[in-house]
Amino acid sequence: MKKDDRIIELSKIFWEKAVPSVSIDCVVFGFHNDSLNVLLLRMKGEEAWMLPGGYLFKDESMEDAARRILYERSGAERIFLHAFGIFGGLNRSESFFDAYDDTLWHKQRFVTAGYYALVDQTAVTPAIDEFSDRCEWLPVDQLPAMLMDHGLIVQTALTSLREQLSHKPIGYNLLPETFTMPELQSLYETILGEQLNRGNFYRKIMRYNILIKLDEPRKGGAHKAPNLYRFDEEQYKKALSQVYW
Amino acid sequence: MKKDDRIIELSKIFWEKAVPSVSIDCVVFGFHNDSLNVLLLRMKGEEAWMLPGGYLFKDESMEDAARRILYERSGAERIFLHAFGIFGGLNRSESFFDAYDDTLWHKQRFVTAGYYALVDQTAVTPAIDEFSDRCEWLPVDQLPAMLMDHGLIVQTALTSLREQLSHKPIGYNLLPETFTMPELQSLYETILGEQLNRGNFYRKIMRYNILIKLDEPRKGGAHKAPNLYRFDEEQYKKALSQVYW
């Protein structure tokens, strides 16, 4: 079956089962090797990359739809999700399907809701969909050319994430089960885009009282073995529920 | 023309000119007499109140549509607007139009974008629409029963406003051209829902350097005449553009 035919087939399904005019785009953040990354797809035959996204089915809530899309592209469930913006300009995506008939689902006008997700990158397996040939983690500080307004959507998500970081703890969703203090600090530095003083960061995090120190340090690396920590879920959630730090 | 007929007539217009499935609800905040208020409408024959809202026309951006809705209900233009959330649950509003045919525009499923607006309440004239008999400022701390999920939408807007207040200046859009320090403090206290120490508030605001003191104080009240201030637009915008205070 040709790609064109498949899109037309899907168009019919969406016209039947999905809610018109509404789409969802997910900015999936992961953190690995001191780099903050975003999960991006590259369409077959295209140079530019795009965000994993999709449509809202008639029997789903918006958040259910976002979780479904995330699950399809990453296999991850129970993900931290946050709706950070709405992108409702004219001619966001319509021109992308110029070659098709105007009745094509994809060629309609869509208002897209931006959700960002925070995931443990090491526990996620990126999966291409039938229209893409690549699905990869790309660093946010070296984003490639992106389709439509997806570059703007990523930037907006990043701003929203930074604001969240300024008055809520972050890390539970982005780090593995156990981690070291330098790793946590590196995560903060990467998201904020600035260096932080080691001692002050240590003191501040300790005061938040959201970490539980494990008995064993992480041995094996050169130099002093750093302590391993995990988050105290209860305290972490308590901190999350407060409006300000 | 009966009300029912008019709704059916409007339904036809919306089916033709509006974008399906997408609606907009505006939480318009105003401040007057030490009270933070929200602009609400009451439908004819209903007890409960609702937010000013509407639909997105095919030739508008989302923000244009929000501004149009605001203009129709308040006459105000060049308003501070912020998209604070998306409400996309199932059965948000469909059941409200039970009495009508399923093809009625209003009876479809809608995902609504929440915009909050900050306005100088004294410079705004609330205007009813053809389906409402009242359009009034009601205090946020004594909200009446509200239709559908509009109560949740107001609460979410308020939380978003408080977060904004914690790292951006606020007041330019909510206060008259000139105002006194106690008035500004009262605005902050009202939004945050807590009392603030007078001297500390004074010191903090002064350090932000966003106020210009006028030559004349506000005479006429009992007791000491307070200084009048206006915002230094340039400094205010600079503060707004910074991510954190």
Add this chain to the structure above:
DNA sequence: TCTCATTGTTTCATTATGAATCAATAGTAT
């Protein structure tokens, strides 16, 4: 065993914050 880079923790100076105080003043009562 020694060295070294890194991590863990504390110290000290500076700045911000909380609470209280003193000064100024416009209207009010006498």
Add this chain to the structure above:
DNA sequence: ATACTATTGATTCATAATGAAACAATGAGA
């Protein structure tokens, strides 16, 4: 007129948070 009073303007002092730096601890490798 004069004193009084409630309110506003501004500052002080104690306390807490922050920034910058130092010292201590330690595991790997020479």
